[in-house]
Structure formats: structure tokens, C-alpha cells
Amino acid sequence: MDSNSLYYSLELVAGSGSTLNVEQRTALQTSLVILKKNYKFRRVLFWGKILGLKEDYFIAQGRGEDEMQDKKTLYSFNCMDWLLLPPATDSMIEEVSKSAKGRFVGDPSYVYEHFEIRRQGGRDDALQKEEIKVNEESRLAVTVHQIDKEASVVPRGAFIKSPHGLVQVNRSFGGLSHAEAGKLDNFFHFSEAKNLKKKSILEMSDLNPAIDFLDVLSDDIPKGSWSLQLECASRVLVLRSLLWLGLTFYHVPMTPQHGYIYIGDGTKNLDLPFML
Amino acid sequence: MDTTDGNQDKSEERLLSAASLKTFMMKASTESNLNLYDHLTCLLIKVMDEQPQNVVDVIEDMSRDVKQVCFEDNRSTLRDLPQTTAAELLAEQQRLLFSQPEETDQEEELMETPLPNVSEIGFYMEQAGVGLGREEMQRVFLALKQLVDSQALLCCRLWGKILGTESSYIVAEAEYREGEEEQSTEEVAEEEERKADVRENEMDPLPHSTYKALPAVPKEALGTGANKFLYYVCKEPGLPWVKLPSVSPAQITAARLIRKFFTGRLDTTVVSYPPFPGNEANYLRAQIARISAGTQVSPQGFFQAGEEEGDEEDEAPRDSYEMNPDFEGVAVAEMAESLSTWVHHVQHILQQGRCTWVNLAVKPGEDSNEEGEAEEKEEEPDEPEPEVGPPLLTPLSQDAEMFNTPPWTSKVSSTLTSQHAVAVLRSNLWPGAHAYACGKKFENIYVGWGLKHAGEGYIPAVPPLAQREYPSGPDITEALDPSVEEEQVLKEALEEQQADKEEMEDSDEQEEEDDD
Incomplete structure (x- = not known):
């Protein structure tokens, strides 16, 4: 959620149970302004909080000219001193998915170890032990990357893609109507589209290439991996991801206000198919 | 021209x-x-x-x-249908919350009210980083007031909120009042069974199953154990409160085995394996009981054990406590530092699904607690070992660690002004359960999905082995056909036998004749 409307937005997503206390909010108001200046971001988002066993990670995201490509993620423990997270590479994702298990600890230098036993040439005696070591900072980077990829949400029309491929905030976005806001079809994943190329020409003909350049939430598998509700006296539309428990998105219909926040333990809900 | x-x-x-x-x-x-x-x-x-x-x-x-x-232009002649939004409908419902009470007596106000100060709790909760939002908290406060006024409750507390996929439940905990009776669902079930029997008599009798279910563990009486409190839920503040049914041990044991999201509709059936006995209201009640037993904590010394116990039966777990009038409060830094300054004040639920163990080997009909315990002492040979959980007011430092994660995370709400901070406790076993303590005040709240932390991944229970269709015995096992030689051997043997018999009979007759 945009740092400029943080106070207001936090109040709207508080229905999920987690908020920030006043000290943290005020600290963020100060530090995110400095962050924006130092890193020359166009805008800064407060991304959320990952709960560790000892300490919690507060996460902010800076956006450049292209909202989708120019992203930088930073983390902090006290909401004041921010540290840059490395971008998640494919090899890092693979290593983290193999070794990192359980809850976050709250120490970026904590090392997760994983032994992989490989059999060479089919002979039993030639076992090779391979050790994979991953520190928690890279796990954090990968987790933030994955949540952004699988669960970041924007309403339809809030972002536009220019013919040059630049993704920017749509200044003329006036919000979804009450009827539109009740349907998952009008919400997009804010990450590179994957399902769009698989669509038939018939389905594509209805789409507006400037707006419909993202994947629709209603195509997610399994069906029902989003919980859509009206909250705050039914004025605010709230979407909760059931795959990443803790991700809450809000949109006030008929206004351009929208945003999402993740406050959770940073583990994916792999039991989802059993739970619906 | x-x-x-x-x-x-x-x-x-x-x-x-x-x-x-x-x-x-x-x-x-x-x-x-x-x-x-x-x-x-x-x-x-x-x-x-x-x-x-x-x-x-x-x-x-x-x-x-x-x-x-x-x-x-043509289209505009159609008249616009005014659309009623959900917000408008709810606003009408919530308007009642803000209606001014008709003249209240001053004296009554001075008396101790069963209504908790939700605003204050909300303030401390916000320090702890939990909450429903300030406006929502105020609405919940008013809704609780409505509940207290309409139900004439003795004591009421905001228990928390359970999120569902379609809507959420706001849960209020109320103390059980003496003399309050609940129409037990078991009776209804029995009646239904009787009806079913009548129907069966009319029809062609079907083959009966020989399967006998294990004897059901009896429910705990209202006001004791897992049924100590009554729970009311509502979907949104302003909508009517619904009382949840009391919980049975079978429901608790079944709820331990399944992992399901709540939908937000109380009357939906819980589709799961192993099957859950009851609908979502029962499931909700079972989860509330489990969460309460696991996560309701208080500073050590705030409660003390009730006076009446400890004399006769040492093994019987304590089930009552009272407020300690001499409680001075524990320093916040100390509370955040060590878990031994916190104690559980809700009874542990045993494997059996009850807080007090009941002996199932005892004949049914004598299912009241005291009789069960009295019989226990007689020590029958095949007596099962009685289950004993940790006693009431056990410190949290004795909680078991599961899936390599410590069960609790504690911290101070503010690092900059730690003099006026509150101590915050967060459960890792039940994500969403929080407690705070500050001086003599403490409170527990749960806001979450109502699910326990499952570690690496949930593994559903495997169905039991299929029962055998018939008992195997010598008359139905297939034997090899005998060869000709074998047949002949058998024939000879039979003939010999026959001959022997005849001889025997002959001799018998002779003997008989002799006797005569």
C-alpha cells in the first residue's frame, strides 16, 4: 500500500487482525520519506511484515518509472533503518525451496542447511553428500518475490501499459463500480502475465491491450483460492489470499483507493486443496 | 417559347x-x-x-x-433501477446500535457492569499490533452491549474473530448461568433414531451391519471443562447474535484430525475426512474450545487456585480458580522476558476430548463425573490408564515444542518508550492468538483463520482397512480336487470304517443280547 495513504489503508485492512502500532506507523511516515529521497524512487509502498520467531521483518518496496520492472525491496527491524534485499534469481529460488523449512527466525544471517544425497553411477557405495546452505536474507528475498508473483492484486484499470511496454499508474482510474467490485474477474495479478497467451482469439477480442495485460484472479487454480468480502460496514471490498494466508487487499469501490499488505509468517499454505 | x-x-x-x-x-x-x-x-x-x-x-x-x-437517446428512455448496495442494507441494521438508551438509572451505572471496556482493550491491542481497526472495534463494543442487554449475561468478553471464506465470525464469550438449560441435541438425535426405527419396521428388513461403534465419550456438563463458557457469534456488528451449541468430545477429536476453512455460514455441513459430526456451528465451537484451551493465558499470580480443592483428590485436575486480591502485577520487562511468568487459565483438553477424564469401561448410565472417578479407584484388571493433563495454572514455559518451533513469541510493544510499553505474547501454534499484560490488566484475543499450525504439511488420515465380507473358515475355503489315487485310498478307508462299524454293531447286538 502506498506510503502516502498508509494510515488510512491500515485501518481498512485491519479486519484481518494485524495492524501496526502507533510507534511503528509514525516511524514509517518518517523513514519512508527519507528512503524515497535516498533511493530516488517515484513512490514507496509499505509492503508488509513477515513474522519471525524472534524478530519481525518490516518490508518496503520502492517503485521506479516502470511499476512492474523497476522494483526494489528493502527490509527493516525497527521501521527506521532499511536494508536492501538482493533480487531473487532462479538459482536462489531453487536453493531456498530445497533448504528453507519452518518459520522465519528473525535473523538475516541465520543459515538453513540441507543435505542432499546423490547416487552416482548406480553403485550404492558412491553416495555423494551435497550441502546446500542458504541464509535467511535470501529466503526473505525469495519469499517476497513469490508473494508478489502469486498474490499481489490490483483492480482492473488501475495500471496501464503504454505501447512501449511501460507499465504506469492510470491517473484516470476512478475505481470499480459496486457491481464490478463483486467479481473476481475485475482483479488482476500484478506480475508478468502467464495465462494471457493461452487464451483463444475469441476471448482476446474483448480485452483492451492497454488495460488487460495481466492475469485475472478468477483463473487461479484451485478455484476458491481467494476470499472476497465486504468489510468496514460493507463499504470496502477486501480480498484475502488463502494460498498466502496474511495477504489482504482492499479497494474502496468508486474511488481510486486500493492496495495490498502482507502480514503473516511467510509460509505458503500448501494444504489449501484439503481445506476448501 | x-x-x-x-x-x-x-x-x-x-x-x-x-x-x-x-x-x-x-x-x-x-x-x-x-x-x-x-x-x-x-x-x-x-x-x-x-x-x-x-x-x-x-x-x-x-x-x-x-x-x-x-x-x-432511445436507450435513455429506460428507467434506471436504483441499486441497493450491501453497505446501505447493513447501515440500516447498524443504525439500531446507535439508538439512545431510554433513561438509565444512575445507580445501575455505578454497579459493576458485565460489559467489558472494549475501547481500552482495543487501545492496548493496537499497541500489541493486533486489532480490528478502531471504528470496527467501536461497533463490536456496541454490539456486545446489545448482546449483554438482550441476554442479561453475567459476564461477557470479546473472545476474538474467526475469518471465513465468505464472511467472518465475531465471537463473544459469556459466563454460564446456573439454571440455564439447553435442549440437548442428543435427545433430538435419539428421537430421530426412533423415528428411523419405526420406518424400518414398515419396510422390508435390510441386512443389519454388525459394526458396533465405540461407546461415545459423554459430553461435559454445561459450566464445566470445555463447556465452561457459552459462546455467541455474529457475522457483522449489528446483525443478530447466535448462540453456539455446546461441544462434545467426539467433535473435538474429529476437529483435531481435519483442516478446513470456515465458510461463514453456520448451517453448512463440514465436508471432510474423517467425517465431522455436526455442521459448521459445531466445528466452530470445537475450534473455539481448542484455541481457548491452548492460548488463554494470564500473568502468574493473577488467578489462584480455588479453595475447595486440593484436599481429597490429588489426582483430579483442578478446574476452578478465583481472582487473587493481592495480585500486584508483574513488571512488563519480566513478562516479556520469560514465559514462566505466564500461566494457562483454561483447562487442557485431553486426548479423549474432555477436560476431565472419564472411564469408558464403566457401564453406561453412570456417566456423571464423580461416580466415574469413584469407580476408578476400585482398580479393575483391564482398567485403562487414566489420562491426566497438566493442571490448571501451569506456566507456559512447560508448553511442548512442536515442529521445531517454540510455542510462544514474546516481546515488548515499544522499544523507544519501554517504560510505558505492554508485554505482548503471540502464539506460534495457533497463529492469530495474542495476549497482552500491563500492570494488573491483561487480555487474550484471537483473530485468525481458526486453524492450528500444521508444520511441514497436513497429512489427511488414511481410511481404515476394509472389513472382511465373511469370516473365513474350513467350510468355505476352496480345496484342491483329489486325484484318482487319493480318491481310491479314501474309498478304501471309508469301506474299512464301514466294515469296522458293522462289526462293532454286531458285537454290540451280541452284547445286548447277552445282557438280556
Whole structure:
């Protein structure tokens, strides 16, 4: 959620149970302004909080000219001193998915170890032990990357893609109507589209290439991996991801206000198919 | 003359052709009911009005615009149906929360009220980083007031909120009042069974299953164990509160095995394996009981054990406590530092699904607690080992670690002004359960999905082995066909036997004759 409307937005997503206390909010108001200046971001988002066993990670995201490509993620423990997270590479994702298990600890230098036993040439005696070591900072980077990829949400029309491929905030976005806001079809994943190329020409003909350049939430598998509700006296539309428990998105219909926040333990809900 | 006539003729002719062209142009289209003449007139008027540059290049677009306007005009004659939004409907419901009470007596106000100070709790909760939002908290506060007034409750507490996929539940905990009776669902079930029996008698009797279910563990009486408190839920503040049914041990044990999201509708059936006995209201109640037992904590010394126990039966777990009037409060830093300053004040639920163990080997009919325990002491040979959980007011430092994660995370709400901070405790076993303590005040709240932390991944229970269709015995096992030799051997043997028998009989007869 945009740092400029943080106070207001936090109040709207508080229905999920987690908020920030006043000290943290005020600290963020100060530090995110400095962050924006130092890193020359166009805008800064407060991304959320990952709960560790000892300490919690507060996460902010800076956006450049292209909202989708120019992203930088930073983390902090006290909401004041921010540290840059490395971008998640494919090899890092693979290593983290193999070794990192359980809850976050709250120490970026904590090392997760994983032994992989490989059999060479089919002979039993030639076992090779391979050790994979991953520190928690890279796990954090990968987790933030994955949540952004699988669960970041924007309403339809809030972002536009220019013919040059630049993704920017749509200044003329006036919000979804009450009827539109009740349907998952009008919400997009804010990450590179994957399902769009698989669509038939018939389905594509209805789409507006400037707006419909993202994947629709209603195509997610399994069906029902989003919980859509009206909250705050039914004025605010709230979407909760059931795959990443803790991700809450809000949109006030008929206004351009929208945003999402993740406050959770940073583990994916792999039991989802059993739970619906 | 000729020329003038010719001119006249020509002009007449022209007029005529013009007229015919005009009529042609004025012919209405069968599809759109427009005609070209009017259309061109409109188009030219539009051109004259707007006077755009390079008219000739954009005339097609303008023509289309003109047609579109006609179409829109037609559509606008439809009357707009006013749409009622969910917000409007809810606002009507919530208006009642804000109605002014009719004259309240001053004396009554001074008396201790069962209504908790939710605003204060909300303030401390916000320090702890938990909450429902300030406005929502105020609405919940008013809804609780409505509940207390309508149900005349003795004591009431905001238990928390359970999120569902379609809507959420706000849960209020109320103390059980003496004499309050609940129509037990078991009786209803029995009645239904009887009805079913009657029906079966009428029909063709079907083969009966020989399967006998294990004896059901009896429910705990209202006001004790897992049924110590009553719970009311509502979907939104302002909507009616619904009382949850009491929980049975079978429901608790089944709820331990399944992992399901709540939908937000109390009457939905819980589709799961192993099957859950009851609908979502029962499931909700079972989860509330489990969460309460696991996560309701208080600072050590706030409660003390009730006076009446500890004398006769040492093994019987304590089930009551009272407020300690001498409680001074524990320093916040100390509370955040060590878990031993916190204690559980809700009884542990045993494997059996009850807080107090009941002996199932005892004949049914004597299911009251005391009798069960009395019989326990007689020590029958095949007596099962009685289950004993940790006693009430056990410190949290004795909680078991599961899935390599410590069960609790504690911290101070503020690092900058730690003098006035509150100690915050967060459960890792039940994500969403929080507790705070500050001086003599403490509170527990749960806001979450109502699910326990499952570690690496949930593994559903495997169905039991299929029962055998028939008991296997010598009469139905298939034997190998005997060969000819074997048959002959058998035949000879039989003949010999026969011969022996005859001989025997003969001798018997002889003997009999002798006897006579």
C-alpha cells in the first residue's frame, strides 16, 4: 500500500487482525520519506511484515518509472533503518525451496542447511553428500518475490501499459463500480502475465491491450483460492489470499483507493486443496 | 417559347427527379427506422454547429456519432433501477446500535457492569499490533452491549474473530448461568433414531451391519471443562447474535484430525475426512474450545487456585480458580522476558476430548463425573490408564515444542518508550492468538483463520482397512480336487470304517443280547 495513504489503508485492512502500532506507523511516515529521497524512487509502498520467531521483518518496496520492472525491496527491524534485499534469481529460488523449512527466525544471517544425497553411477557405495546452505536474507528475498508473483492484486484499470511496454499508474482510474467490485474477474495479478497467451482469439477480442495485460484472479487454480468480502460496514471490498494466508487487499469501490499488505509468517499454505 | 417551354419542362423534370430522390431518401430503413434525409440533415447541422477542421476527412466518424446519439437517446428512455448496495442494507441494521438508551438509572451505572471496556482493550491491542481497526472495534463494543442487554449475561468478553471464506465470525464469550438449560441435541438425535426405527419396521428388513461403534465419550456438563463458557457469534456488528451449541468430545477429536476453512455460514455441513459430526456451528465451537484451551493465558499470580480443592483428590485436575486480591502485577520487562511468568487459565483438553477424564469401561448410565472417578479407584484388571493433563495454572514455559518451533513469541510493544510499553505474547501454534499484560490488566484475543499450525504439511488420515465380507473358515475355503489315487485310498478307508462299524454293531447286538 502506498506510503502516502498508509494510515488510512491500515485501518481498512485491519479486519484481518494485524495492524501496526502507533510507534511503528509514525516511524514509517518518517523513514519512508527519507528512503524515497535516498533511493530516488517515484513512490514507496509499505509492503508488509513477515513474522519471525524472534524478530519481525518490516518490508518496503520502492517503485521506479516502470511499476512492474523497476522494483526494489528493502527490509527493516525497527521501521527506521532499511536494508536492501538482493533480487531473487532462479538459482536462489531453487536453493531456498530445497533448504528453507519452518518459520522465519528473525535473523538475516541465520543459515538453513540441507543435505542432499546423490547416487552416482548406480553403485550404492558412491553416495555423494551435497550441502546446500542458504541464509535467511535470501529466503526473505525469495519469499517476497513469490508473494508478489502469486498474490499481489490490483483492480482492473488501475495500471496501464503504454505501447512501449511501460507499465504506469492510470491517473484516470476512478475505481470499480459496486457491481464490478463483486467479481473476481475485475482483479488482476500484478506480475508478468502467464495465462494471457493461452487464451483463444475469441476471448482476446474483448480485452483492451492497454488495460488487460495481466492475469485475472478468477483463473487461479484451485478455484476458491481467494476470499472476497465486504468489510468496514460493507463499504470496502477486501480480498484475502488463502494460498498466502496474511495477504489482504482492499479497494474502496468508486474511488481510486486500493492496495495490498502482507502480514503473516511467510509460509505458503500448501494444504489449501484439503481445506476448501 | 420553345426554349422557355423546354426550360420549364426541364426544371419540372428536375423537380420531379429531385422529389423522387427525396422520397427515396426519406424512405425509412426497415432495420433501424432511420432515413437518410433526416440523417444528412442532422449531420450537416452538426457540421455547421461544430465546424471542425478538415471536415471531409472526419465526415464518416461524424456520421457514426450522429447515429450513435440516436441510439443512446432511445436507450435513455429506460428507467434506471436504483441499486441497493450491501453497505446501505447493513447501515440500516447498524443504525439500531446507535439508538439512545431510554433513561438509565444512575445507580445501575455505578454497579459493576458485565460489559467489558472494549475501547481500552482495543487501545492496548493496537499497541500489541493486533486489532480490528478502531471504528470496527467501536461497533463490536456496541454490539456486545446489545448482546449483554438482550441476554442479561453475567459476564461477557470479546473472545476474538474467526475469518471465513465468505464472511467472518465475531465471537463473544459469556459466563454460564446456573439454571440455564439447553435442549440437548442428543435427545433430538435419539428421537430421530426412533423415528428411523419405526420406518424400518414398515419396510422390508435390510441386512443389519454388525459394526458396533465405540461407546461415545459423554459430553461435559454445561459450566464445566470445555463447556465452561457459552459462546455467541455474529457475522457483522449489528446483525443478530447466535448462540453456539455446546461441544462434545467426539467433535473435538474429529476437529483435531481435519483442516478446513470456515465458510461463514453456520448451517453448512463440514465436508471432510474423517467425517465431522455436526455442521459448521459445531466445528466452530470445537475450534473455539481448542484455541481457548491452548492460548488463554494470564500473568502468574493473577488467578489462584480455588479453595475447595486440593484436599481429597490429588489426582483430579483442578478446574476452578478465583481472582487473587493481592495480585500486584508483574513488571512488563519480566513478562516479556520469560514465559514462566505466564500461566494457562483454561483447562487442557485431553486426548479423549474432555477436560476431565472419564472411564469408558464403566457401564453406561453412570456417566456423571464423580461416580466415574469413584469407580476408578476400585482398580479393575483391564482398567485403562487414566489420562491426566497438566493442571490448571501451569506456566507456559512447560508448553511442548512442536515442529521445531517454540510455542510462544514474546516481546515488548515499544522499544523507544519501554517504560510505558505492554508485554505482548503471540502464539506460534495457533497463529492469530495474542495476549497482552500491563500492570494488573491483561487480555487474550484471537483473530485468525481458526486453524492450528500444521508444520511441514497436513497429512489427511488414511481410511481404515476394509472389513472382511465373511469370516473365513474350513467350510468355505476352496480345496484342491483329489486325484484318482487319493480318491481310491479314501474309498478304501471309508469301506474299512464301514466294515469296522458293522462289526462293532454286531458285537454290540451280541452284547445286548447277552445282557438280556
